[in-house]
Amino acid sequence: MKNPIIGIDLSGGDHDPEGRLQAVKKFSKEQKNIDIRLYIDDQYLSNKQHLFAGLAKQITIISTDQAIFMDDSPLKALKKRKSCMSLAIKDVAEGRADVVLTAGNTAAMVAFAKHWLKPLCDIDRPALATLLPGTGKRTLLLDVGATLDYRADDLFNLARMGSAATQSLGLGVGQPEVALLNIGVENTKGNDAVQQANRLLESSELNYLGYIEGSSLFDGYADVVCCDGFVGNIALKACEGIAKLIKISSGKSRMGKLLGKFNAFNFNPSQYNGAMLLGLDGLIIKSHGNCDEFAFKQAIHQAVSSARTDIILNMKNTLGG
Amino acid sequence: MKNPIIGIDLSGGDHDPEGRLQAVKKFSKEQKNIDIRLYIDDQYLSNKQHLFAGLAKQITIISTDQAIFMDDSPLKALKKRKSCMSLAIKDVAEGRADVVLTAGNTAAMVAFAKHWLKPLCDIDRPALATLLPGTGKRTLLLDVGATLDYRADDLFNLARMGSAATQSLGLGVGQPEVALLNIGVENTKGNDAVQQANRLLESSELNYLGYIEGSSLFDGYADVVCCDGFVGNIALKACEGIAKLIKISSGKSRMGKLLGKFNAFNFNPSQYNGAMLLGLDGLIIKSHGNCDEFAFKQAIHQAVSSARTDIILNMKNTLGG
Numbered sequence: 001m002k003n004p005i006i007g008i009d010l011s012g013g014d015h016d017p018e019g020r021l022q023a024v025k026k027f028s029k030e031q032k033n034i035d036i037r038l039y040i041d042d043q044y045l046s047n048k049q050h051l052f053a054g055l056a057k058q059i060t061i062i063s064t065d066q067a068i069f070m071d072d073s074p075l076k077a078l079k080k081r082k083s084c085m086s087l088a089i090k091d092v093a094e095g096r097a098d099v100v101l102t103a104g105n106t107a108a109m110v111a112f113a114k115h116w117l118k119p120l121c122d123i124d125r126p127a128l129a130t131l132l133p134g135t136g137k138r139t140l141l142l143d144v145g146a147t148l149d150y151r152a153d154d155l156f157n158l159a160r161m162g163s164a165a166t167q168s169l170g171l172g173v174g175q176p177e178v179a180l181l182n183i184g185v186e187n188t189k190g191n192d193a194v195q196q197a198n199r200l201l202e203s204s205e206l207n208y209l210g211y212i213e214g215s216s217l218f219d220g221y222a223d224v225v226c227c228d229g230f231v232g233n234i235a236l237k238a239c240e241g242i243a244k245l246i247k248i249s250s251g252k253s254r255m256g257k258l259l260g261k262f263n264a265f266n267f268n269p270s271q272y273n274g275a276m277l278l279g280l281d282g283l284i285i286k287s288h289g290n291c292d293e294f295a296f297k298q299a300i301h302q303a304v305s306s307a308r309t310d311i312i313l314n315m316k317n318t319l320g321g
Numbered sequence: 322m323k324n325p326i327i328g329i330d331l332s333g334g335d336h337d338p339e340g341r342l343q344a345v346k347k348f349s350k351e352q353k354n355i356d357i358r359l360y361i362d363d364q365y366l367s368n369k370q371h372l373f374a375g376l377a378k379q380i381t382i383i384s385t386d387q388a389i390f391m392d393d394s395p396l397k398a399l400k401k402r403k404s405c406m407s408l409a410i411k412d413v414a415e416g417r418a419d420v421v422l423t424a425g426n427t428a429a430m431v432a433f434a435k436h437w438l439k440p441l442c443d444i445d446r447p448a449l450a451t452l453l454p455g456t457g458k459r460t461l462l463l464d465v466g467a468t469l470d471y472r473a474d475d476l477f478n479l480a481r482m483g484s485a486a487t488q489s490l491g492l493g494v495g496q497p498e499v500a501l502l503n504i505g506v507e508n509t510k511g512n513d514a515v516q517q518a519n520r521l522l523e524s525s526e527l528n529y530l531g532y533i534e535g536s537s538l539f540d541g542y543a544d545v546v547c548c549d550g551f552v553g554n555i556a557l558k559a560c561e562g563i564a565k566l567i568k569i570s571s572g573k574s575r576m577g578k579l580l581g582k583f584n585a586f587n588f589n590p591s592q593y594n595g596a597m598l599l600g601l602d603g604l605i606i607k608s609h610g611n612c613d614e615f616a617f618k619q620a621i622h623q624a625v626s627s628a629r630t631d632i633i634l635n636m637k638n639t640l641g642g
Contacts, residue, residue, distance in 0.1 A: 071507035107509065135569055145504055148512040183466055183554040186392035188428065191469040191551050214558030215611075218566040230512050231552050233504040237535030238556040239563040245539040246567055248456055290536075 004098035004307035007037045007091050008300065010044075011084040012068055012104025014289040017044060020103060021051055023297035028056040034304060036060070037097050039084035041067050062087060070105050070289065077108035078115060085109060089116045092282040099307040101274070101299055103287040109277070110146050117280040120312065121319040123161055125154050126279035127229065128286055130236070131171075133272055137220030140166050141181075144275055145233035152196030155180065155226055156204070159197075160319065161278055162224035163206050168314035169306075175207035176223035181231065182211040193228070270295035274302030276311070283312050325419035325628035328358040328412050329621065331365075332405040333389055333425025335610040338365060341424060342372055344618035349377040355625060357381070358418050360405035362388050383408060391426050391610065398429030399436060406430060410437045413603040420628040422595070422620055424608035431467050431598070438601040441633065442640040444482055446475050447600035448550065449607055451557065452492075454593055458541030461487050462502075465596055466554035466607075473517030476501065476547055477525070480518075481640065483545035484527050486599055489635035490627075496528035497544035502552065503532040514549070591616035595623030597632070604633050 008024055010017040017040065028036060035058045042065045045052065052061070066083040080086060085104050091097040093116040102109055110126060127143035142162050143150070150158065159178045166176040180198055182190040187198070189211065201208040209222055214235055217225060227235070270288075273295040277284040283306060287299035329345055331338040338361065349357060356379045363386045366373065373382070387404040401407060406425050412418045414437040423430055431447060448464035463483050464471070471479065480499045487497040501519055503511040508519070510532065522529040530543055535556055538546060548556070591609075594616040598605040604627060608620035 070505075071509055073509040106505070133563075133566065135566065148504075181555060183469075183551055183558075184391075184427070188392055188394040214555040214560075215562045215565070217559055218562045227555070230504055231555055234502060234535040234548070234552055235556045235559040237504075238538055238560050239535075241536045241539045242454075242560040242563055243567060244536070245454065245456065246564065 001098060001308055001310050003033050003035075004304060005035045005037065005096070006300070006303050006307070007039065007088040007097035007100035009084045009088045009100065009102035009104060010038060010040045012070060012102065012289070013287075013291070014070065014103075015292075018048070018051065019293040020291070020296045023293045023300060024059070025055070026293075027297055027300045028059055031304070032056070032058060034058065037062060037088070037091060039064070039088045041065070041084065043067075068105055068108050072105055072108055074107045074111035077105060078111050086112050086116070089113055089282070089284065092284065093117050099283040099285060099303045101285045101287060101303040103289050103291055103296065103299075106145055106286060106289075109284065109286060113277055113280050113282070113284055117282040120161075120279050120281050120315060123157055123279040123319070125150075125157070126277055127158055127161065128232075128275040129162065129165060129278050130275040131272065132218055134218045134220050137223070138171060139217065139220060139222055140169070140171065140224050141217065141232055141236070142224070142226060142278065143229035143232050144236050145229045146277060148228065148230045150193055150228040152193050152200060155193060155197035155228075156200040158226045159201055159204075159206055159208070159224065161315070162226055164315045164318035165276070165278055165311060166223045167318055168311045169309055171223055177207050177209050178224045178226065179209045179212035179222035181217075181225050181227035181235075182213065185211045185213060271298055274299035276306055278315070281312060281316070283307055322419060322629055322631050324354050324356075325625060326356045326358065326417070327621070327624050327628070328360065328409040328418035328421035330405045330409045330421065330423035330425060331359060331361045333391060333423065333610070334608075334612070335391065335424075336613075339369070339372065340614040341612070341617045344614045344621060345380070346376070347614075348618055348621045349380055352625070353377070353379060355379065358383060358409070358412060360385070360409045362386070362405065364388075389426055389429050393426055393429055395428045395432035398426060399432050407433050407437070410434055410603070410605065413605065414438050420604040420606060420624045422606045422608060422624040424610050424612055424617065424620075427466055427607060427610075430605065430607060434598055434601050434603070434605055438603040441482075441600050441602050441636060444478055444600040444640070446471075446478070447598055448479055448482065449553075449596040450483065450486055450599050451593065451596040453539055455539045455541050458544070459492060460538065460541060460543055461490070461492065461545050462538065462553055462557070463545070463547060463599065464550035464553050465557050466550045467598060469549065469551045471514055471549040473514050473521060476514060476518035476549075477521040479547045480522055480525075480527055480529070480545065482599055482636070483547055485636045485639035486597070486632060487544045488639055489632045490630055492544055498528050498530050499545045499547065500530045500533035500543035502538075502546050502548035502556075503534065506532045506534060592619055595620035597627055599636070602633060602637070604628055
């Protein structure tokens with residue numbers, strides 16, 4: 001797919017949409033051949049009309065008066081069928097957009113995705129997948145927060161899905177190497193779900209390496225690492241926390257200040273914003289709710305480049321075959 | 322307790338015990354008034370006699386021919402009652418040592434701790450607790466790997482225990498502030514165990530703040546943060562992984578190299594080595610299995626300073642009252 005149509009849900013998120021809107025404006029100036037469908041709450045649109053003046057012609061605005069809040073339960077959110085998030089995901093389901101990006105309520109996003117989109121082959125629990133930073137081979141970590149309380153067979157399907165996604169993204173040579181995230185690498189380690197999934201994976205046709213510990217996540221040890229969405233989300237956010245602490249600590253020293261000026265600190269979690277929701281017949285990209293303009297722009301790029309790989313079509317071929 | 326007797330289990334761990342032995346030797350030169358009971362495998366002792374020549378007189382060697390391996394299941398390990406780990410923990414139970422330090426198999430350590438030591442008051446599941454690095458207030462994170470699959474009432478007891486431990490350590494003013502680690506701060510977020518524990522904690526007498534996300538772990542937001550041992554272990558190790566990546570990435574730039582020379586990079590996970598096993602009537606400190614000499618020496622200091630706070634006695638008073 002050369003130039004995907006991208007749906008961008010500006011509602012929700014932890015902050016006012018202005019930073020995200022600026023990101024859309026900058027992106028549309030740089031990439032004039034990408035059509036954008038922009039979903040926005042009526043009230044914001046009428047209150048901030050000046051921000052929408054002179055919008056590029058490839059941006060179509062869709063506005064609505066139903067808002068989803070960050071603390072809405074999935075059940076409550078699902079009743080708001082005319083919310084930005086619902087309309088945006090429905091547009092992917094019905095072919096009016098090729099990919100949708102949102103910084104809104106994750107649980108609501110998963111609920112609408114399951115409502116409007118068909119499952120991908122035999123996958124019944126979708127997962128959020130993100131490419132981890134690294135100096136060598138990049139690792140795809142999933143699930144980072146779509147589905148909680150994985151059973152062994154869910155973890156097994158997660159590994160199949162991660163392997164298919166990595167192949168589609170052109171990462172890894174041949175059969176992607178898959179590992180399970182655990183508290184130790186020995187066979188006796190871990191909770192019941194992980195130990196049972198380990199046995200299922202050992203007798204599967206996947207290129208399964210066994211367990212991996214949190215400390216090896218950024219070593220490029222495996223192409224794909226699988227874990228429960230609760231664990232993956234907390235681990236990833238803890239990494240953001242420690243990166244922030246290291247930046248603050250280093251910034252306090254004289255050399256750290258100098259380093260900051262030279263911008264040698266080349267790890268910035270915002271740079272990696274944009275996780276793919278996999279396991280459904282349509283592509284959704286989730287931005288960090290707490291994103292700023294830079295981070296949201298990175299997520300827009302992520303949405304476009306993921307759509308360009310035709311990842312859903314390729315995964316369907318791999319998983320269905 | 323002024324000068325605790327410390328038991329040090331040199332067996333197990335991910336590497337040969339030599340680095341750990343060097344740490345013991347250096348420590349005993351610096352702190353001549355601390356008696357050490359050193360547990361070591363017979364075979365290592367006879368093969369490496371030269372390393373044990375001229376050992377300080379305050380070090381007593383206890384050797385045995387039963388070895389626990391890193392991949393022994395707890396059940397298999399428990400049969401080795403004459404192993405270093407078993408003897409060391411038994412010595413704490415019977416008053417021959419005030420604290421024991423080990424870098425061995427965590428699950429075996431927990432099994433022996435439950436076997437030889439009485440539970441602390443009504444706590445039935447022990448937890449590993451570690452002080453997180455931070456620039457301001459330090460946070461106690463528990464559980465980082467002793468017990469997996471926490472139910473809601475276990476998480477509630479974990480919060481009680483963490484609050485009591487923090488008071489004993491003299492951290493936090495008055496009633497320690499307690500938070501639950503979750504994937505979001507809204508009430509609707511999280512798995513069932515976390516949501517139920519949240520309700521129990523809201524109606525408790527603890528100074529409960531609610532949920533905290535991984536990204537805020539190092540902000541000094543709470544005095545105590547509670548989570549399942551599976552989640553805590555993976556989050557903590559992922560932080561080690563990203564810290565290593567940042568160090569490597571920065572080291573590659575010219576300014577990063579300069580920074581390295583000035584040692585401004587003041588976050589080193591080894592510095593924080595030594596987690597306390599809490600919930601039993603005896604003090605055990607767990608070193609990272611993958612520790613080097615520096616990290617093990619930090620854990621020895623951690624063991625001595627924890628014993629000096631009389632943490633077990635103080636926790637008994639708080640929890641029992």
